[in-house]
Structures are given as structure tokens and as C-alpha cells.
Ligand SMILES: CC(=O)N[C@H]1[C@@H](OP(=O)(O)OP(=O)(O)OC[C@H]2O[C@@H](n3ccc(=O)[nH]c3=O)[C@H](O)[C@@H]2O)O[C@H](CO)[C@@H](O)[C@@H]1O
């Protein structure tokens with residue numbers, strides 16, 4: 001501990017940071033940094049990783065290569081207790097991008113401390129945006145300078161997140177020309193950017209893709225009233241169009257808009273900024289924009305339906321009774337109805353409001369149940385269908401159910417294949433074609449060693465199956481999970497899961 005502390009102190013001093021500045025960057029107190037540097041406080045791997053990012057120093061690497069982390073799971077145990085759902089990755093990244101619209105101060109509260117959020121914050125900071133973590137509830141304050149420095153943009157951080165695409169909408173209100181690094185994201189097969197470009201063309205944006213960069217030019221000769229018809233009802237596409245509409249003086253009607261949870265979060269935030277948004281929750285939005293938004297606002301991103309699904313799945317596949325609190329029920333209704341058809345027993349509290357005053361939450365308790373395969377196939381749809389990111393969890397649930405289930409992932413070209421890794425743990429999961437999986441259950445799970453697929457939700461699905469599998473399993477290269485979940489392993493341990501993190 002003393003050596004690690006000394007290493008941190010020296011990396012901090014090399015970067016001319018005070019303890020208070022480092023504390024602020026990693027979201028802890030100055031006294032905690034002081035104790036860490038003195039070697040008198042234990043540090044979690046997650047905090048070490050955050051310190052590494054803040055110090056731009058690979059504290060958690062050995063030699064010249066990053067050391068991936070792995071977990072050992074002692075499965076087959078029941079879970080118990082109660083666990084709360086965090087705010088969402090997808091809402092947080094949209095709101096961080098949208099904060100670029102505001103010339104005043106934006107304060108977001110209860111933001112998930114996840115790698116995807118850190119990546120967007122890194123890109124924002126590299127452009128000169130002041131982003132500060134503070135307080136005990138993961139609050140983040142964003143102040144956008146008068147002049148953004150796009151020449152300094154952190155292209156590496158930008159390329160690691162697809163969400164950087166969502167800078168297009170807010171930036172086209174400020175610049176005539178700008179460049180953004182090519183966008184990354186999960187390895188789910190080809191994900192086109194064309195729908196974004198089609199959506200933003202009516203706002204005067206033209207984009208040329210050159211090696212590693214999107215070069216954007218903007219014509220500001222745009223009529224007062226604009227109508228945008230989206231070719232895909234995509235979530236980030238809709239968010240981009242909304243942000244482009246919000247940063248101009250004029251009225252925009254967006255058709256075929258996604259009404260999904262992160263889009264609603266964005267609209268509620270824009271309303272706080274004083275922008276009039278009509279039609280929230282529907283596929284037609286009318287936005288009365290404002291080119292000079294200058295407001296000091298506080299906003300609480302809403303709870304994550306995909307995390308809710310992940311936590312409920314942990315209870316379901318281990319045959320446990322657990323309570324998942326703060327479930328955004330509007331975005332989980334089809335999932336719960338489908339689970340009900342599959343024989344899941346659960347109870348639900350009355351609804352209560354999320355901190356944003358808009359999203360409806362419930363607490364759900366799941367009970368050990370005899371699950372059966374549904375009669376019809378399970379497939380996702382844009383909201384209000386079964387959430388696209390929740391589909392993978394139905395594969396491991398179907399594997400616990402008696403009978404044959406067809407899972408149809410029409411959305412992603414390369415996601416279903418990652419779920420065939422469940423066969424390593426004893427499941428009978430067959431790929432009919434790149435989009436369809438036949439799952440036959442129930443499964444007699446057995447422990448195994450599996451490498452994490454390079455996709456967030458399939459990775460978590462394998463981890464949850466390991467909780468169900470009697471014996472010891474090893475899941476290698478689990479760092480991808482922290483892209484979208486804050487301390488998932490630790491939180492599962494708080495429910496009684498036996499999980500241990502280790503490195504080679
Ligand atoms: C940061 C963020 O918010 N990410 C979410 C967002 O990504 P994002 O908005 O980037 O999703 P994409 O635009 O890549 O859409 C996902 C896939 O669905 C296809 N597609 C989508 C809509 C449609 O009407 N028709 C169609 O074919 C796209 O071609 C693509 O292959 O939405 C995805 C779909 O809900 C989620 O998995 C991601 O977690």
C-alpha cells in the first residue's frame with residue numbers, strides 16, 4: 001500500500017496537481033487522497049483505474065501492457081436482499097453532450113461512475129470544457145467556455161466511444177467547420193452513421209469521412225421551420241436531431257423519433273434549459289430552439305432499465321428472492337409481461353417519482369419460479385417494445401426455462417453470436433443464423449472458464465450465468481463491464497454472490 005501510495009504521489013506531482021485537484025477528478029475527498037498517498041487506506045481496483053485515468057498514468061499495468069482483470073465466481077448460491085438501480089449510461093452520455101448547448105452551468109446528479117462517462121468527460125475536457133465531479137452523490141458540474149478548442153480534441157478517447165457522434169448536433173450550432181474522431185462502441189457488427197448524417201442534413205450539416213476523422217461543414221442558411229424525417233428510429237440519431245434543433249432559433253418537427261428512456265431524459269433536461277419540447281414519449285417531437293441558451297440548471301438522469309433488467313436477471317437465474325428498487329417501470333413493462341408469461345412470480349410496489357420528477361419508478365421483488373419457454377419468439381423493438389439492450393438477458397433466462405425459445409435479435413449484425421458462449425457453461429444455445437438463437441432448457445449449469453465477449457450486455461449475461469452455475473467459473477477480461485456498470489461485481493457481492501477479482 002505504501003509503495004502504491006508513493007507511486008500515486010509521484011504521478012500526481014509530475015502532473016502538478018494538488019491532492020484536492022486529484023480528489024475532484026476521481027470523485028473522492030482530499031483527505032482520502034492523503035490517506036492513499038500515505039499508504040494507510042486500501043484502494044479498490046476500480047478507484048485505482050480511475051486514478052490511472054486522472055493521472056494519465058497506467059497505475060494498474062505491469063510491464064508495458066495493461067493488465068486485464070478477471071473474476072472467479074463460485075456459483076450455485078442463492079442471492080438475497082435488495083439493490084437499487086443506478087442512473088443510465090445512455091442518459092448520462094446524451095446529457096453530457098447536450099450540456100454543450102448551455103452557456104450557463106449544468107449540474108448533473110447521481111451520474112453513474114462508468115468508463116463510458118469518463119471517456120466522454122475526457123473528450124469534453126480536451127476541448128476546454130470544465131467538468132468537475134463533486135459531492136457525495138456523484139454530481140458533475142459542466143461549464144462550457146465561450147470558445148471551444150476543437151483542435152485539441154482527445155482523438156483517442158473520442159474513438160473509444162460511439163457517443164462522440166452526439167457532438168455533431170450541439171456543435172453545428174457553434175461552428176462552420178469542425179472535425180470529430182471516428183466513433184467506437186461495442187463490437188456488435190457494423191453500425192452505420194448514415195442515419196445521423198441524414199437526420200442532420202436539414203440543419204445544414206455535410207460530413208466527409210477521411211482517415212479517422214469526420215470533417216463537418218455547416219451551412220447556416222436554414223429555414224425557420226424545419227421538418228426532419230428519420231430513416232431509422234435510433235436513439236442517438238434522435239438525440240442528435242433534437243440537439244441540432246435545440247441550438248437554433250426556429251421550430252423543428254422530428255418524425256419517426258425514438259421515444260426511448262435516454263431520449264426522454266434529454267428532452268426533460270432541455271425543458272429545464274427553457275427549450276420548449278412537445279411530444280415527449282411519442283414519435284413526433286416539436287422543438288422550439290434557442291441559439292443562446294444560458295441557464296444554471298440541476299438535473300437528475302433517470303434510472304437505467306437495462307441495469308434493472310440485469311439485476312432482476314441475477315435473481316431469476318439463481319432462483320433467488322431479491323428486491324430491485326428504483327426500476328423505471330415504463331421502460332420495463334414488456335419485459336415484465338414477457339417474464340410473467342414465462343412463469344416468473346414477482347411483486348411490485350406502487351409507483352413513485354424519480355429525482356427528475358418525471359420518470360415513474362417501482363420496486364420489484366422476484367421469487368424462485370418454475371420458468372417455461374414462451375410460446376412466441378422473443379424479439380426487441382424500438383420503445384415501447386422490449387428494449388434492444390435487454391434482449392440478451394432473455395437468452396440466459398430462456399436457458400433456465402423448460403422448453404424451446406426462439407430469440408430473434410434483428411437489430412445487431414454481430415451480437416447473437418456472443419451469446420453462444422453460454423454453451424461453455426452447459427446451456428443449449430444454437431445459432432440458427434446471425435440473428436436467431438434457439439435456446440432449449442432447463443440447463444444444468446456447470447462452471448467453466450470463459451473469456452468476456454467484446455460486447456457489454458453479452459459479457460454481463462455470461463457473468464450472470466456463472467452465478468447460476470454450480471462450482472467455480474472464471475470470466476477473463478472483465479474490464480468491458482465497467483464501460484456500462486458501476487461496481488457491478490461489488491454490488492452482486494452485496495447480494496451474497498461469491499465473486500473474486502484477480503489479475504494475471
Ligand atoms: C449511447 C446509446 O444510447 N446507445 C444505445 C443506442 O445506440 P445507437 O443509437 O448508436 O444505436 P444504432 O444507431 O447503432 O442502432 C442500433 C442498430 O439498430 C439498427 N436500427 C435501429 C433503429 C431502427 O429503427 N432500425 C434499425 O435497423 C441500426 O441500424 C443499428 O444496427 O441505441 C441502441 C439501440 O437501442 C442501444 O443498443 C445502445 O445502447
Ligand SMILES: C=C(OP(=O)(O)O)C(=O)O
Pocket residue numbers: 162185186188389456457484
Ligand atoms: C450497445 C450498447 O451501447 P453503445 O451504444 O454504447 O455501444 C449497450 O449499452 O448495450
